[in-house]
Amino acid sequence: MNRLFTRLPLLLAAIIFTAGCQRSTDDVWNDTQSAGRHMARGVKTAFGYHGESREINSPDDFDSAQIANQHPSEFIGFDEENMRIGGPDAVQQAHETPGEAGSSIPGIEAFRDPSLDPELAEIFKHVHFDYNSSLVKGDENMAIIMQVSDWLRNHPNVYVFVEGHCDSRGPAAYNFALGANRSNAVRNMMIKEGVVYDRIFTVSYGKERPLVDGEGDEIWNVNRRAQFKVYEK
Amino acid sequence: MRHFLLIACLFCSINSLHADVDDIYVQLSSEVELMPIFVSQIDGADSELAQGYPESIRQVLLFDINNNGATRALTSKEIASFSSLGNQNLFEQDPDFAKAKSDGLLYLVKLKMKKNELICKVVSVNGQTATLIDHIFLSGDLAKDRQKIHQLSDSIHKLLFGKNGIASCRIIYTVKKRFNQPKGDPKWLAEVFMSDYDGYNIRQLTHDNSLAAHALFMPQGNKFLYVSYKIGQPKLYVSALNEFSPQRVTSLKGIQVTPSINTSGNTIAFSSDVTGRADIFLQPLGKDQKPMQIFTAKGAANASPTFSPDGIRVAFVSDKDGSPKVYVMKIPPTGTKLKDVKVELISKRCRENSAPSWSPDGKKIAYCGKNSGERQIWIYDVETKTERQLTQGKANKENPTWAPDSLHLLFNAQDGDQTDIYLINLNQPNAQKITSGPGAKLFPSWEPKPR
Numbered sequence: 277m278n279r280l281f282t283r284l285p286l287l288l289a290a291i292i293f294t295a296g297c298q299r300s301t302d303d304v305w306n307d308t309q310s311a312g313r314h315m316a317r318g319v320k321t322a323f324g325y326h327g328e329s330r331e332i333n334s335p336d337d338f339d340s341a342q343i344a345n346q347h348p349s350e351f352i353g354f355d356e357e358n359m360r361i362g363g364p365d366a367v368q369q370a371h372e373t374p375g376e377a378g379s380s381i382p383g384i385e386a387f388r389d390p391s392l393d394p395e396l397a398e399i400f401k402h403v404h405f406d407y408n409s410s411l412v413k414g415d416e417n418m419a420i421i422m423q424v425s426d427w428l429r430n431h432p433n434v435y436v437f438v439e440g441h442c443d444s445r446g447p448a449a450y451n452f453a454l455g456a457n458r459s460n461a462v463r464n465m466m467i468k469e470g471v472v473y474d475r476i477f478t479v480s481y482g483k484e485r486p487l488v489d490g491e492g493d494e495i496w497n498v499n500r501r502a503q504f505k506v507y508e509k
Numbered sequence: 510m511r512h513f514l515l516i517a518c519l520f521c522s523i524n525s526l527h528a529d530v531d532d533i534y535v536q537l538s539s540e541v542e543l544m545p546i547f548v549s550q551i552d553g554a555d556s557e558l559a560q561g562y563p564e565s566i567r568q569v570l571l572f573d574i575n576n577n578g579a580t581r582a583l584t585s586k587e588i589a590s591f592s593s594l595g596n597q598n599l600f601e602q603d604p605d606f607a608k609a610k611s612d613g614l615l616y617l618v619k620l621k622m623k624k625n626e627l628i629c630k631v632v633s634v635n636g637q638t639a640t641l642i643d644h645i646f647l648s649g650d651l652a653k654d655r656q657k658i659h660q661l662s663d664s665i666h667k668l669l670f671g672k673n674g675i676a677s678c679r680i681i682y683t684v685k686k687r688f689n690q691p692k693g694d695p696k697w698l699a700e701v702f703m704s705d706y707d708g709y710n711i712r713q714l715t716h717d718n719s720l721a722a723h724a725l726f727m728p729q730g731n732k733f734l735y736v737s738y739k740i741g742q743p744k745l746y747v748s749a750l751n752e753f754s755p756q757r758v759t760s761l762k763g764i765q766v767t768p769s770i771n772t773s774g775n776t777i778a779f780s781s782d783v784t785g786r787a788d789i790f791l792q793p794l795g796k797d798q799k800p801m802q803i804f805t806a807k808g809a810a811n812a813s814p815t816f817s818p819d820g821i822r823v824a825f826v827s828d829k830d831g832s833p834k835v836y837v838m839k840i841p842p843t844g845t846k847l848k849d850v851k852v853e854l855i856s857k858r859c860r861e862n863s864a865p866s867w868s869p870d871g872k873k874i875a876y877c878g879k880n881s882g883e884r885q886i887w888i889y890d891v892e893t894k895t896e897r898q899l900t901q902g903k904a905n906k907e908n909p910t911w912a913p914d915s916l917h918l919l920f921n922a923q924d925g926d927q928t929d930i931y932l933i934n935l936n937q938p939n940a941q942k943i944t945s946g947p948g949a950k951l952f953p954s955w956e957p958k959p960r
Contacts (some may be wrong), residue, residue: 375740384741447863
């Protein structure tokens with residue numbers, strides 16, 4: 277019996293290894309990520325950590341109440357209790373939509389690519405993402421968002437589009453939604469860094485506007501990005 | 510003994526995993542036997558049209574007969590081998606019904622021109638009767654006359670099978686092109702185009718000079734809905750088919766993408782990030798109607814809702830459990846708590862599923878999914894709750910859309926640098942490429958009813 281227990285990890289490793297050989301690297305990594313997420317949630321729950329839920333002591337602690345209050349006539353959402361389940365990653369939309377009739381902000385055609393300005397190119401670098409993910413990770417990406425946010429706080433007349441993009445591998449329709457989540461992930465962080473929400477707009481191009489054509493890890497990494505367009509009023 | 514048990518466990522585990530991989534790839538079942546039909550040469554002795562023109566017309570008819578999923582035109586070799594067909598290019602000549610029956614023929618389609626009128630006679634071998642379809646006046650301009658031939662094909666289909674064909678349906682799709690800029694990022698533009706279902710008679714519908722996506726016909730048939738980036742954020746617009754006049758559908762903030770519309774034409778569904786992530790919304794069409802959020806999940810990207818024909822359920826894509834999958838749910842009434850929204854996973858056999866499309870008869874959901882490297886079109890049977898792979902081959906296939914007959918599908922497939930639209934039906938798995946030329950053709954959609 278002792279031998280069986282000592283050999284059990286080896287058996288499991290052999291199964292995973294053999295199963296992995298039958299599938300592509302991406303497939304195995306995808307499934308490993310999913311399994312990891314589920315296991316992490318389970319372990320956290322066992323130790324009493326329930327995701328991002330926390331004790332609410334007053335209505336002011338309830339971030340999500342802002343969602344219900346921001347544009348009460350905008351849409352019919354899930355009720356307030358369940359917006360709490362939705363979590364604090366949902367944040368307020370800008371009051372104006374660029375390019376819309378009556379908006380004081382022009383459409384995206386008036387926004388310029390900061391990479392063409394030597395001064396701005398070093399600040400407004402692209403934020404990159406892992407495959408099939410909208411999580412902002414890594415010191416470099418965090419630093420980009422912080423420096424962009426810092427610059428915008430010091431230039432209160434500048435508005436910015438955050439574009440979400442995907443590489444060519446995923447399906448086109450889903451990629452519009454994934455690009456939207458990437459765009460919003462960056463926007464949310466900028467708001468938390470103190471940039472006024474009314475100055476940041478999201479757009480998703482899915483995989484429709486690759487920066488570089490072609491296939492391969494290097495090209496895919498470049499195309500999985502959030503990038504910026506700016507407009508000074 | 511312990512070593513044996515260990516190896517046996519390992520062997521069984523490996524075999525069970527192999528069994529899953531083998532079961533995922535489904536070979537297409539044998540084709541449904543298509544009804545062979547004799548289609549005569551067009552007797553043009555009395556024709557006023559240019560020489561050779563009747564044969565052009567006949568080719569249009571042959572494409573329809575060979576791609577309707579029910580019939581196939583006899584080949585020249587087959588015709589030569591049937592003794593009953595020796596003189597059947599003569600319009601007035603009745604067949605030897607006994608011989609035709611023994612040759613296994615059920616119908617003959619005979620054609621002749623009378624000045625500029627095409628006359629068609631559908632002869633039933635079993636019934637020994639003939640039905641005349643006439644008053645098909647041709648202009649000599651093939652672009653204009655193609656639609657009349659498609660309508661003739663649908664009439665023949667109705668005669669033989671009691672239900673309309675889809676040859677006279679039009680389709681719409683987007684064409685996306687890249688324009689390199691001297692400085693900065695390349696510019697990508699896409700407009701919406703309409704054509705006959707066989708890819709001919711192409712007409713540009715939008716002139717936004719921007720990026721367009723996800724065009725679809727409104728059920729009323731005289732308008733279309735599409736996504737345009739012309740002001741920056743993608744928004745939903747409706748325009749008339751015969752005059753480009755886009756109107757915003759909703760004033761909802763944020764991005765709106767991947768729309769669909771219910772059979773009644775009174776509600777649209779789409780994905781929007783107004784909440785800070787891509788969620789599924791419904792928008793009743795009419796005055797003072799607010800959009801309603803019907804699905805959200807923490808950290809998830811949700812997209813591509815498609816209505817069941819009864820309007821009670823939607824199928825959609827979500828990556829809430831990792832890789833994007835297709836789920837089905839009943840549309841929750843207003844006031845439903847999120848925890849009470851139940852979804853059913855339907856795409857279990859492959860990964861990176863997307864773009865579900867519910868068939869008009871309600872019995873099937875088509876979507877794309879990936880296994881073994883290529884993205885293929887899959888069909889989910891709503892009644893048996895089983896999935897099967899429809900397409901094979903190396904190109905990545907996406908965005909399936911059903912024809913009104915719930916038999917034909919269009920999808921776009923990328924083969925190298927080229928992306929085109931393909932036509933397929935459930936009885937004939939060989940796809941027909943119906944577009945060509947520069948630009949990526951994407952997001953096809955069928956006219957909801959034949960004209």
